[in-house]
Amino acid sequence: MSDQSAEFSDEDFLASDYVLGTLDGAARLKAERRIRRDAAFAREVADWEERLSPMLAAVAPQEPPAGVWSEIEADLARMARLARAPAADVRQSVSVPRAGRQVSSFWQWFGLGSFGLLTASVLALFLVSRPLPQQAPLTASISTGSGPPLYTAVVYPDLRSATLVPVSVGSADPRHSHELWLIEAEGAPRSLGVLQAGGALRIDIPAELLATGGVLAITLEPAGGSPTGAPTGPVVGKGELQAI
Amino acid sequence: MLQDVYLTVWNKAERFDPGRASPITWLATIARNRSIDRRRAIGPRAFNRPVDEALDHPDGAPDALALLERHDESRQLQDCLGTLDERSRTAIVAAFFGGRTYDELASNEQVPLGTMKSVIRRGLIRLKGCLDR
Numbered sequence: 551m552s553d554q555s556a557e558f559s560d561e562d563f564l565a566s567d568y569v570l571g572t573l574d575g576a577a578r579l580k581a582e583r584r585i586r587r588d589a590a591f592a593r594e595v596a597d598w599e600e601r602l603s604p605m606l607a608a609v610a611p612q613e614p615p616a617g618v619w620s621e622i623e624a625d626l627a628r629m630a631r632l633a634r635a636p637a638a639d640v641r642q643s644v645s646v647p648r649a650g651r652q653v654s655s656f657w658q659w660f661g662l663g664s665f666g667l668l669t670a671s672v673l674a675l676f677l678v679s680r681p682l683p684q685q686a687p688l689t690a691s692i693s694t695g696s697g698p699p700l701y702t703a704v705v706y707p708d709l710r711s712a713t714l715v716p717v718s719v720g721s722a723d724p725r726h727s728h729e730l731w732l733i734e735a736e737g738a739p740r741s742l743g744v745l746q747a748g749g750a751l752r753i754d755i756p757a758e759l760l761a762t763g764g765v766l767a768i769t770l771e772p773a774g775g776s777p778t779g780a781p782t783g784p785v786v787g788k789g790e791l792q793a794i
Numbered sequence: 795m796l797q798d799v800y801l802t803v804w805n806k807a808e809r810f811d812p813g814r815a816s817p818i819t820w821l822a823t824i825a826r827n828r829s830i831d832r833r834r835a836i837g838p839r840a841f842n843r844p845v846d847e848a849l850d851h852p853d854g855a856p857d858a859l860a861l862l863e864r865h866d867e868s869r870q871l872q873d874c875l876g877t878l879d880e881r882s883r884t885a886i887v888a889a890f891f892g893g894r895t896y897d898e899l900a901s902n903e904q905v906p907l908g909t910m911k912s913v914i915r916r917g918l919i920r921l922k923g924c925l926d927r
Contacts, residue, residue: 557908558915566918567896570886571826574895575834599823601925604868605890606822 565591569598690766690789700787701745703766705755712742714751729771731781733788734764742766744775763791830893874924882917889914 560567560577567573568581585592687706692714693699705712714730730753731739743753745768767788769781776782875883889899900910 557912560911563911563915563918566915566922570889570914570918571830571893572889572896572899572914574897578831578834601871601922602890603819603823604871605887606819606826607868 565594566598568595569602688763688791688793690791692766692768692787692789694787699789700768703789703791705791710755712753712755714745714753716751725773726783727771727773727775728768728786729775729781731767731769732764733767739767739781741776741779744771765790826893833893834895870925874921877924878917878920882913882920885910885914886917886921 564573564577564581564584568578568585573581581595585595687704689705690703691699692701692703699717701714701716703712703714728745730742730745732742732755733739742755745751765788767781768786769776770783770786771781772783875887878886885899885903888894892899894902896907896910896914899914900907903910905913
């Protein structure tokens with residue numbers, strides 16, 4: 551029976567075996583090195599991940615130790631501070647498309663920031679929350695539409711709070727503030743508060759505002775926030791709240 | 795481990811392609827890969843008990859298959875798994891959830907290594923043909 555090993559070559563099945571997880575340590579390392587070097591092989595691996603990953607839907611969420619969320623949040627703030635250093639002014643980032651180099655670096659931040667943080671938040675929710683939220687969290691990518699997102703927001707209806715993680719927000723402009731609004735299907739925009747410059751932001755949201763979801767928008771307002779209670783400045787980014 | 799997964803997520807975030815996978819699937823893929831790396835680094839014996847205890851079933855397969863039915867995202871995969879012969883299907887699901895090497899799978903089933911490879915790889919070829927249609 552052992553002659554059946556000749557039926558297929560290990561080499562031809564390296565990608566699928568890697569994804570399936572049947573390689574031993576040495577072969578696995580070899581495959582991981584090849585993923586980095588060989589784009590065609592990396593694509594093959596990605597294709598297999600796409601084929602098999604639906605199985606992961608069968609994995610039940612586990613409750614992790616308490617306190618991990620706050621550690622991750624602290625890490626996020628630290629990393630966001632580091633990431634912000636080379637980023638440009640907010641208004642530049644709003645009118646992105648002209649400078650190609652800038653765009654690509656913004657997209658890089660977008661990638662690093664938005665999804666890293668989004669998934670970190672998802673990870674935290676999926677694995678960390680104690681008690682586990684009864685209601686599914688909502689996320690929004692607050693962007694200019696054509697440009698990169700400014701913030702990634704994760705709203706926790708149960709906890710009546712949202713976490714906003716800056717992605718491509720530039721250095722603070724002391725003359726203006728960013729104000730966050732919730733726009734529901736009906737009614738005037740409701741202010742959720744002025745965004746402080748810094749790392750990840752935790753924002754309290756009144757429970758009644760979360761009943762219907764809606765759109766999160768950020769406007770540029772005079773320092774300290776809108777003087778009228780309604781948006782007065784240009785919208786610098788918005789994004790619809792969506793279930794994860 | 796969680797922190798490790800998180801850092802991997804962070805470092806690979808720019809490679810996330812929303813057209814290919816949902817964030818949660820992508821995240822779970824990374825978590826799974828890191829878990830396998832760790833299992834390989836520590837060695838099979840150290841993990842045998844916890845892995846077995848973590849799964850209701852010794853190889854995790856039947857429960858995992860039952861759970862798949864509840865998820866739309868996995869409907870096509872489930873349908874295609876259904877077209878495989880039972881031996882291949884069980885081996886593939888057990889391999890995927892158990893994080894076991896061909897060697898371990900073969901000795902669990904008490905078959906030669908080559909046989910285990912053939913059973914799984916034949917199944918993978920059929921699965922690919924079915925899913926890519």
